[in-house]
Amino acid sequence: xxxxxxxxxxxxxxxxxxxxxxxxxxxxxxxxxxxxxxxxxxxxxxxxxxxxxxxxxxxxxxxxxxxxxxxxxxxxxxxxxxxxxxxxxxxxxxxxxxxxxxxxxxxxxxxxxxxxxxxxxxxxxxxxxxxxxxxxxxxxxxxxxxxxxxxxxxxxxxxxxxxxxxxxxxxxxxxxxxxxxxxxxxxxxxxxxxxxxxxxxxxxxxxxxxxxxxxxxxxxxxxxxxxxxxxxxxxxxxxxxxxxxxxxxxxxxxxxxxxxxxxxxxxxxxxxxxxxxxxxxxxxxxxxxxxxxxxxxxxxxxxxxxxxxxxxxxxxxxxxxxxxxxxxxxxxxxxxxxxxxxxxxxxxxxxxxxxxxxxxxxxxxxxxxxxxxxxxxxxxxxxxxxxxxxxxxxxxxxxxxxxxxxxxxxxxxxxxxxxxxxxxxxxxxxxxxxxxxxxxxxxxxxxxxxxxxxxxxxxxxxxxxxxxxxxxxxxxxxxxxxxxxxxxxxxxxxxxxxxxxxxxxxxxxxxxxxxxxxxxx
Numbered sequence: 001x002x003x004x005x006x007x008x009x010x011x012x013x014x015x016x017x018x019x020x021x022x023x024x025x026x027x028x029x030x031x032x033x034x035x036x037x038x039x040x041x042x043x044x045x046x047x048x049x050x051x052x053x054x055x056x057x058x059x060x061x062x063x064x065x066x067x068x069x070x071x072x073x074x075x076x077x078x079x080x081x082x083x084x085x086x087x088x089x090x091x092x093x094x095x096x097x098x099x100x101x102x103x104x105x106x107x108x109x110x111x112x113x114x115x116x117x118x119x120x121x122x123x124x125x126x127x128x129x130x131x132x133x134x135x136x137x138x139x140x141x142x143x144x145x146x147x148x149x150x151x152x153x154x155x156x157x158x159x160x161x162x163x164x165x166x167x168x169x170x171x172x173x174x175x176x177x178x179x180x181x182x183x184x185x186x187x188x189x190x191x192x193x194x195x196x197x198x199x200x201x202x203x204x205x206x207x208x209x210x211x212x213x214x215x216x217x218x219x220x221x222x223x224x225x226x227x228x229x230x231x232x233x234x235x236x237x238x239x240x241x242x243x244x245x246x247x248x249x250x251x252x253x254x255x256x257x258x259x260x261x262x263x264x265x266x267x268x269x270x271x272x273x274x275x276x277x278x279x280x281x282x283x284x285x286x287x288x289x290x291x292x293x294x295x296x297x298x299x300x301x302x303x304x305x306x307x308x309x310x311x312x313x314x315x316x317x318x319x320x321x322x323x324x325x326x327x328x329x330x331x332x333x334x335x336x337x338x339x340x341x342x343x344x345x346x347x348x349x350x351x352x353x354x355x356x357x358x359x360x361x362x363x364x365x366x367x368x369x370x371x372x373x374x375x376x377x378x379x380x381x382x383x384x385x386x387x388x389x390x391x392x393x394x395x396x397x398x399x400x401x402x403x404x405x406x407x408x409x410x411x412x413x414x415x416x417x418x419x420x421x422x423x424x425x426x427x428x429x430x431x432x433x434x435x436x437x438x439x440x441x442x443x444x445x446x447x448x449x450x451x452x453x454x455x456x457x458x459x460x461x462x463x464x465x466x467x468x469x470x471x472x473x474x475x476x477x478x479x480x481x482x483x484x485x486x487x488x489x490x491x492x493x494x495x496x497x498x499x500x501x502x503x504x505x506x507x508x509x510x511x512x513x514x515x516x517x518x519x520x521x
Contacts, residue, residue: 341364
């Protein structure tokens, strides 16, 4: 049998596949003809195609010099810090045509602050031809122009307010308003006011919008026991469109009870408030009136609705305090918070050397009183009070025998006059207007402020709610002006009054303009 021999097959040669190449129409460089659109190489596309075409290179930003806000068209004014994200977003909104391209990056370029120029570097990305994405970076220069906003224009024009908050308290001193002023400054609740005027028994806060006044009234309700009323007055009306313009007035009245006041509660209210003794001391005023029975250390709160349901006045205020000298103190061992119950024997400071009259009383100051200390209190023995609640207390069979002769309030510290403090408080700029104080009234205002500063030094709970600032810069300037001898005398005075409460430097804040920031190289 014959077998066929294998027949050799011809081998195929592999021919590599190559893309068609063409020459660039500008520079003649070989490029891939299948993907190059427009017959241009990448370099020529960068030189000839501008994806930022139609985007302006210059623009104008309007800012208000008074409130330092920026105009966001058409009529909105926004707050933005220099070189902040908010200001960068405002700059990008001023440019037309950015919505058609993709923004990759945007950043500020440093310029002199006084040049009134802002430069922004923007990086864009867009598809120039099919399959060709182009990225380009360019700069935009903004001219900062000054323009007064409507709110600032109203503040410099008389009778342009739309709402006013009238805060009143019918007391013979200003200590409550001094404390309320510190709370307002700490929480920046006065930032929307266009003017603050002093009035009889209070302050008037003027606003350009109704919602700003309502927000301030809500703040006062959250920090103090108040009651408020609202009224409105029609200014103008358009009969064709039925649009009306009103002026709103908010009347806010504070409870006429202050810290360290002697309070005689109505007997019915005292029984409802935990069966506390009617004759009490007010030791704190927050969102409610906190009162204390110095005989038993029992405390209770009287909220604003309960007080205004049956209002009553104080029996005596801080101007009627009398100085006593502690002859003997014996603690009872009963403690409630920062109060220590003790039995004390005291004598009036004016009676020493004249007679031997002493008074026995119970006090809540057992933790800080020692024999020989001075203490301020109310002298009830032989004093006539024109108060219906106190008259009902004297006629009561259950409480008439429990009326003490003396009610001690706080410890008295001997202080040097015009002693320099290492701290200070901020004050609001108020327009006195026609309420310019007389000479005797000015002296009384200074005494109230000095008494408030002493309360801040002595009461740690009180100053924890406020912002206290260091007075180092003022002290340095004073030392430079007065010389070495005066400074040494001040040091001597400080060493003499070591018992006077002092505020630690850890509790004080630095002013922003007093902070010296330096980079350590």
